[in-house]
Amino acid sequence: MRIELERRPRASKLHALLSPLLALALTVFFGGLMFMALGKDPLSALYSFFIEPLLDTWSLHELAIKAAPLILIGVGLSVAYRSNNWNIGAEGQFTVGAIFGSILPIVFAGWQTPLTLPMMLILGALGGALYAGIPALLKAHFNTNEILTSLMLVYVAQLFLDWLARGVWKDPKGFNFPQSVTFSDAATLGPMFESGRAHWAFAFALIAALLTWIMMRFTMKGFQVAVLGQSERAGRFAGFSSRRMIWFSMLFSGALAGLAGISEVAGSIGHIQPIISPGYGFTAIIVAFLGRLNPLGAIASGLVLALTYLGGEAAQLSIGVSDKVTRVFQGLLLFFVLSCDTLILYKVRLVLAGGKSEGKA
Amino acid sequence: MTEAAIVPLLSVRKLTKLFGTFAANNGIDLEIMPGEIHALLGENGAGKSTLVKMLFGVLSPTSGEIVWNGTPVSISSPGEARKLGIGMVFQHFSLFEALTVAENIALSLDDNVPLSKVAEEAAALSRQYGLPLDPSAHVADLSVGERQRIEIVRALLQNPRLIILDEPTSVLTPQEADKLFETLDKLRAEGRSVLYISHRLEEVQRICDRATVLRHGKVTGACDPKSETPSSLARMMVGADVASVERDQSVAIGAVKLETRNLTVAARTPFAVSLKGISLSVRAGEVLAIAGVAGNGQGELFDALSGEFPQADANAVLLNGVPAGTLGINRRRLLGASFVPEERHGHAAVPALSLSENLLLARSQSDRAAFLSGGPLGLIRQGTLSDATKRISAEMDVRKASIDPPAGSLSGGNLQKFIVGRELDRQPSVLIVNQPTWGVDAGAASRIRQALVDLARSGSAVIVISQDLDEIFEVASQIAVISEGRLSAPYPAGEMTMEKIGLLMGGMHDGSNHPEAAHAH
Numbered sequence: 001m002r003i004e005l006e007r008r009p010r011a012s013k014l015h016a017l018l019s020p021l022l023a024l025a026l027t028v029f030f031g032g033l034m035f036m037a038l039g040k041d042p043l044s045a046l047y048s049f050f051i052e053p054l055l056d057t058w059s060l061h062e063l064a065i066k067a068a069p070l071i072l073i074g075v076g077l078s079v080a081y082r083s084n085n086w087n088i089g090a091e092g093q094f095t096v097g098a099i100f101g102s103i104l105p106i107v108f109a110g111w112q113t114p115l116t117l118p119m120m121l122i123l124g125a126l127g128g129a130l131y132a133g134i135p136a137l138l139k140a141h142f143n144t145n146e147i148l149t150s151l152m153l154v155y156v157a158q159l160f161l162d163w164l165a166r167g168v169w170k171d172p173k174g175f176n177f178p179q180s181v182t183f184s185d186a187a188t189l190g191p192m193f194e195s196g197r198a199h200w201a202f203a204f205a206l207i208a209a210l211l212t213w214i215m216m217r218f219t220m221k222g223f224q225v226a227v228l229g230q231s232e233r234a235g236r237f238a239g240f241s242s243r244r245m246i247w248f249s250m251l252f253s254g255a256l257a258g259l260a261g262i263s264e265v266a267g268s269i270g271h272i273q274p275i276i277s278p279g280y281g282f283t284a285i286i287v288a289f290l291g292r293l294n295p296l297g298a299i300a301s302g303l304v305l306a307l308t309y310l311g312g313e314a315a316q317l318s319i320g321v322s323d324k325v326t327r328v329f330q331g332l333l334l335f336f337v338l339s340c341d342t343l344i345l346y347k348v349r350l351v352l353a354g355g356k357s358e359g360k361a
Numbered sequence: 362m363t364e365a366a367i368v369p370l371l372s373v374r375k376l377t378k379l380f381g382t383f384a385a386n387n388g389i390d391l392e393i394m395p396g397e398i399h400a401l402l403g404e405n406g407a408g409k410s411t412l413v414k415m416l417f418g419v420l421s422p423t424s425g426e427i428v429w430n431g432t433p434v435s436i437s438s439p440g441e442a443r444k445l446g447i448g449m450v451f452q453h454f455s456l457f458e459a460l461t462v463a464e465n466i467a468l469s470l471d472d473n474v475p476l477s478k479v480a481e482e483a484a485a486l487s488r489q490y491g492l493p494l495d496p497s498a499h500v501a502d503l504s505v506g507e508r509q510r511i512e513i514v515r516a517l518l519q520n521p522r523l524i525i526l527d528e529p530t531s532v533l534t535p536q537e538a539d540k541l542f543e544t545l546d547k548l549r550a551e552g553r554s555v556l557y558i559s560h561r562l563e564e565v566q567r568i569c570d571r572a573t574v575l576r577h578g579k580v581t582g583a584c585d586p587k588s589e590t591p592s593s594l595a596r597m598m599v600g601a602d603v604a605s606v607e608r609d610q611s612v613a614i615g616a617v618k619l620e621t622r623n624l625t626v627a628a629r630t631p632f633a634v635s636l637k638g639i640s641l642s643v644r645a646g647e648v649l650a651i652a653g654v655a656g657n658g659q660g661e662l663f664d665a666l667s668g669e670f671p672q673a674d675a676n677a678v679l680l681n682g683v684p685a686g687t688l689g690i691n692r693r694r695l696l697g698a699s700f701v702p703e704e705r706h707g708h709a710a711v712p713a714l715s716l717s718e719n720l721l722l723a724r725s726q727s728d729r730a731a732f733l734s735g736g737p738l739g740l741i742r743q744g745t746l747s748d749a750t751k752r753i754s755a756e757m758d759v760r761k762a763s764i765d766p767p768a769g770s771l772s773g774g775n776l777q778k779f780i781v782g783r784e785l786d787r788q789p790s791v792l793i794v795n796q797p798t799w800g801v802d803a804g805a806a807s808r809i810r811q812a813l814v815d816l817a818r819s820g821s822a823v824i825v826i827s828q829d830l831d832e833i834f835e836v837a838s839q840i841a842v843i844s845e846g847r848l849s850a851p852y853p854a855g856e857m858t859m860e861k862i863g864l865l866m867g868g869m870h871d872g873s874n875h876p877e878a879a880h881a882h
Binding site for chain 2: 233234238
């Protein structure tokens with residue numbers, strides 16, 4: 001017996017919708033198996049991982065806090081990936097965005113006006129875009145592989161942040177803790193609701209998703225992304241420049257990652273420290289794919305991935321497993337999303353007889 | 362010969378294949394005798410590919426019967442088809458460019474045969490059948506014709522009794538095609554049978570013993586092609602007389618619309634051809650056809666004229682008198698030019714995008730006012746785009762399953778009609794077309810050719826780059842030949858003969874246009 005993949009005459013619309021759901025179901029199933037192997041009751045473990053975090057107002061706020069950077073970055077990445085530019089370095093752009101935006105509250109701590117916060121956000125986006133500009137420049141002019149360059153720059157950014165937090169930006173009155181001064185109120189992103197911590201970054205994420213969706217769906221820019229992403233030659237025939245598209249998609253995704261970075265620092269953390277992200281920039285890659293590279297889809301998938309962070313923490317507290325299960329769930333999810341996408345283009349067929357090595361046409 | 366005396370090698374009875382409710386093949390009957398070349402004729406979408414895929418085990422029939430050598434069989438995989446003795450040469454080759462000929466052949470064999478033995482057998486076979494092939498050559502360095510030979514040798518290695526060839530000559534030069542026909546004769550002489558799929562009626566008449574004609578998934582005729590005329594065969598294929606292109610001899614010739622002056626372009630890749638000092642001019646009302654064997658700079662010439670790869674010298678290309686050499690494709694469109702590239706999928710159109718989006722693809726700048734609004738935002742006006750798509754589809758008789766389907770779901774002929782219609786719809790003053798009817802069925806081809814002639818008649822200048830000499834004589838008012846990146850002087854179509862074209866194709870320039878060419882060859 002063997003399994004054969006038969007190409008469908010055209011992409012299946014049904015499976016395009018079902019594939020993320022199927023991936024989710026398989027992730028939950030194999031996650032349950034993992035809990036069983038760890039000697040936990042799978043049902044109650046899954047309950048505390050996926051359901052419990054949704055029952056408290058407090059944890060819903062946490063969900064929004066964690067979903068905001070994931071959605072912001074995921075939206076940017078979905079545009080970059082659609083245009084066939086593989087920005088893997090959003091984690092680095094997130095970090096540099098946080099650093100750029102933090103210049104104002106740390107270096108110019110005395111400048112506290114209503115303009116401070118907007119300027120910080122703009123600087124953050126600018127920082128992320130500039131940092132993504134490095135792999136863009138390298139790809140557009142030297143034909144380097146942006147996957148490698150953007151990924152390697154992540155570590156440069158993280159080490160630079162580490163140096164800042166332990167060095168020049170360390171708070172002199174901070175008892176030698178590796179962190180900067182705490183941001184003033186004028187430099188802090190406030191809560192959206194009275195009931196909890198969730199801050200405005202979540203609103204930015206929703207607005208960014210909506211505007212980007214409109215851009216992709218209704219404007220010439222979105223059309224260019226679609227055409228150049230599918231066929232560079234057809235894009236050239238249309239008069240679109242693939243070099244300009246490299247710049248646009250990298251700067252766009254970098255700017256959103258940078259905005260996410262400064263929002264995280266100005267909203268949730270309140271100062272600069274050596275580690276500011278539990279890997280949002282990498283997790284957002286899963287957000288983009290789980291959301292079918294659709295900006296609105298990224299909202300839903302961002303919430304799902306945020307839940308895996310919360311679930312990991314909750315499971316650590318309530319059933320005593322390592323919070324590394326978060327990473328396992330994220331890995332399972334990406335794996336199943338990509339493999340379930342095969343079903344969109346191919347039919348699976350079980351062939352019972354004739355087990356010889358024939359049929360390779 | 363009495364039919365009852367010999368058992369058919371293959372006979373197909375009431376074979377039907379349904380896709381959903383659509384019958385791609387509807388009760389097909391077909392008989393192939395040992396030692397005959399049997400033609401399968403039909404327009405694109407007539408069901409030829411479906412039928413052949415069932416014979417080769419790629420698709421399974423919904424109902425009906427396949428009888429091989431008197432025994433009913435069910436062929437569930439290409440491996441099984443090969444075991445029965447059916448070999449297939451596909452229209453699109455499946456070869457690894459980075460590997461050698463022998464390695465490619467070895468990959469397709471089921472058993473582990475040493476590479477040296479494969480090379481030896483392949484060399485022997487290629488000699489035996491007059492298919493010159495160097496087993497140690499890398500596929501990337503080979504012409505399309507040579508690649509096809511690999512596929513044929515690959516099929517012959519299995520010692521098949523029936524060989525299916527899908528549109529084999531669509532990628533060959535006339536000389537290469539002649540070679541192929543000799544090979545087919547040898548195969549027939551050995552008692553092997555050939556199922557020959559084509560829509561080139563002349564060659565079917567020339568080499569085939571019998572023909573089966575398909576239309577809309579049904580057999581509409583079975584005949585001896587030698588006793589038919591091309592037009593009677595065409596009638597069976599399309600169900601009506603194919604309109605021959607009407608040409609008005611008294612077209613007013615106007616001002617020069619497109620001119621190139623010593624257009625010279627270095628090769629961009631190791632496999633490209635450099636253009637050497639091409640000077641041409643086309644006037645309003647003229648159709649300049651550029652003939653030539655594939656791979657002599659046609660694609661490069663198209664790229665240079667379209668501005669997809671602009672030149673350093675502004676005066677290398679003049680559009681309506683304006684120096685346009687340095688301008689990109691959209692600036693040239695704004696000067697009144699339109700372009701139809703050779704490759705439909707991934708160049709002229711993006712298969713996954715809808716027809717209306719593919720309309721926008723070519724005309725987003727030239728018709729900015731009509732299709733976009735919101736100034737710098739560039740909002741796409743879906744309504745006007747849909748209207749234009751409908752208009753073009755009706756004008757060019759584009760057949761499609763829904764109002765605005767993905768371009769990739771259309772058959773080659775229908776997509777090409779849409780692509781040509783998309784450009785004609787803006788009434789360009791200059792139209793440049795590369796291989797307008799490549800892989801297109803007879804009905805669509807005649808429609809497209811008529812449209813090109815009509816456009817010239819209405820006062821535009823048209824350049825048609827084509828390898829199809831029948832097409833060239835049908836549409837051209839002037840004919841030039843491209844060879845190794847050089848263009849011959851143009852000749853009025855009436856003064857051009859097949860012999861002259863043949864000489865020019867071989868690079869025998871007459872010297873009037875390129876004095877240095879006489880020394881080079």
